Amino acid sequence: MPEGHTIHRLARDLNRDLKGKCVSASSPQGRFHAGAKTIDSQQCRGFEAFGKHLVGHFGDVDVLHVHLGLIGKFRPTSGDPIGAVRLRLTGPDEERNWDLRGPMVCTVGPPDLAESVADSVGPDPLRRSGKSADFIDAMSRRRIAVGAALLDQKVVAGIGNVYRAELLFLAGISPTTPANQLSSDDVMQIWDLASAQLRQGVKLNRIVTVDPTEVGSTTVRAIPRGDRLYVYKREGDPCRRCATPIAMSEVGGRKLWHCPTCQ
DNA sequence: TCTTTATGGTGAG
DNA sequence: TCACCCTAAAGAT
Numbered sequence: 001m002p003e004g005h006t007i008h009r010l011a012r013d014l015n016r017d018l019k020g021k022c023v024s025a026s027s028p029q030g031r032f033h034a035g036a037k038t039i040d041s042q043q044c045r046g047f048e049a050f051g052k053h054l055v056g057h058f059g060d061v062d063v064l065h066v067h068l069g070l071i072g073k074f075r076p077t078s079g080d081p082i083g084a085v086r087l088r089l090t091g092p093d094e095e096r097n098w099d100l101r102g103p104m105v106c107t108v109g110p111p112d113l114a115e116s117v118a119d120s121v122g123p124d125p126l127r128r129s130g131k132s133a134d135f136i137d138a139m140s141r142r143r144i145a146v147g148a149a150l151l152d153q154k155v156v157a158g159i160g161n162v163y164r165a166e167l168l169f170l171a172g173i174s175p176t177t178p179a180n181q182l183s184s185d186d187v188m189q190i191w192d193l194a195s196a197q198l199r200q201g202v203k204l205n206r207i208v209t210v211d212p213t214e215v216g217s218t219t220v221r222a223i224p225r226g227d228r229l230y231v232y233k234r235e236g237d238p239c240r241r242c243a244t245p246i247a248m249s250e251v252g253g254r255k256l257w258h259c260p261t262c263q
Numbered sequence: 264t265c266t267t268t269a270t271g272g273t274g275a276g
Numbered sequence: 277t278c279a280c281c282c283t284a285a286a287g288a289t
Contacts, residue, residue: 072281253277
């Protein structure tokens with residue numbers, strides 16, 4: 001489930017378990033022997049997220065870079081490794097492991113690796129350094145559809161296919177509007193919504209964009225699966241606000257859902 | 264139980 | 277534009 005919120009949450013959880021601790025690292029699957037050996041038995045100095053990129057600091061000079069891609073998982077487990085575990089990290093609690101499977105990227109490099117990862121993406125609304133001005137500037141330079149621009153990690157870091165659809169619904173913007181033709185109010189609204197929604201995603205460890213009162217719940221946590229989103233994967237279902245059937249199209253090479261009336 | 268699909272991104276052609 | 281990476285939940289049977 002990797003959009004930006006997942007990675008920021010992962011960094012937080014990994015820090016709670018491993019930051020400041022001596023960590024053992026291994027590659028049960030075998031494809032990351034050298035990298036695991038490099039960070040093995042070193043002190044974990046902390047993890048941080050840049051959009052969908054996870055960066056871990058070990059010892060004085062070693063940097064771990066992980067990108068989960070579409071199918072990667074990095075989860076706490078116990079017992080023998082199951083399946084192809086690329087990297088296993090274990091802290092002082094030897095019964096608890098963090099197992100990485102199916103990542104798109106898993107490398108270890110020198111200190112400037114962290115910098116190059118940070119520089120490879122645009123502003124991240126979940127980081128203090130993520131500035132709305134950079135987002136506004138990037139949007140003004142794109143003639144492509146806003147629905148495509150929001151998937152470009154150079155424009156804004158951390159938004160994926162679920163959030164782009166949901167944010168555009170919340171903002172009431174048609175996905176095919178050229179990014180550089182949006183009003184400055186619309187662009188700022190998208191940024192603020194992204195910031196708030198991703199932050200909630202980190203807190204809940206899941207994507208919930210609907211207002212609980214609109215689906216008969218009292219809290220966001222009580223919303224049943226299937227009622228948590230406004231448009232994503234709801235083709236043909238009635239819009240939660242106007243009952244117009246949700247439409248599906250392809251924008252930026254990926255499926256995008258929207259309400260033709262509300263947007 | 265098997266098949267399909269996916270919240271991502273790269274690199275070849 | 278498409279194959280690929282190669283997990284795992286959801287859907288089909």
